[in-house]
Amino acid sequence: MVGCGGRMRSTEMTKTTTALFVGAAVILAAPAMAQSAVQAAQPRIVSLSQAVATAETELGARAFDAELDRSGGQLVYEVDLVKAGRPIEAHIDATTGRLIRHTTPTRLRIPFANQDAKAAQGAPRSLSETIELIERSTHGRVTEIGLERAGGRHYYDVELAGAADRDVRVDLMTGAITPVIDD
The missing domain is CATH 1.20.5 (Single alpha-helices involved in coiled-coils or other helix-helix interfaces)
Structure with missing residues (x-):
């Protein structure tokens, strides 16, 4: 050497x-x-928008709430929908995007009222279209979305990942997106 x-x-x-x-x-x-x-x-999962679109298409209903959860050790999207004024809860397999099961509960979750069900059914965009709009506008990924009511108006309360604003509100009728300022 x-x-x-x-x-x-x-x-x-x-x-x-x-x-x-x-x-x-x-x-x-x-x-x-x-x-x-x-x-x-780690398993690859379908997008929330895809899961909501599957639930809406397969059940012929309008979704108003969706989130990723675990059920029996399996990753599922829990999607709440309304059809003819009646609630439907759907579970979508997060890895395949297929409808696992759906139930028709006798009552909607409190404080979800009949007028809110009508608002969800009469929305100008489906929830999957709204999720796509939000993701395009914020460059983030919707992780949870739910219908709320305040000041006489309905809006979606949205949690995002990968966006500058982590929480936004989306007006149900206009689609206007407003960042939520933390308290």
Whole structure:
């Protein structure tokens, strides 16, 4: 390794330098490789918009509330809908996007009233269209959305991921998006 005059031979030096660079590259790439392995192990899920569209289409109803949840160890989207003034609760498999089951509860969740059910049915856009509008406008991803009423108007209360504003309100009739200012 050491030649005349205590100097490292050129080929030995090149091999050592190359080994150092390769070692450094492996060390620097390890976190990214580990993250890729973790992401590969996690199931891919369909978008909230896709899940809501499936529920609306398959049940012929209008959705007004949706969120990702776990049911029996399985990732599901819980979607609340209304059809002919009657509530429907649907579970959509978050990994396949298929309708798992639906039920017709005898009562809507409090404080959801009959006038709110009518508002949801008469909305100018479906919930899936509203979610797409929000995601295009905010460059975020809707993680939860629910119909609320305040000041005589209906709006969607929306939680976002990956957007500058994490919570917004969307007017049911106009589609106007307003950031929610934290208290």
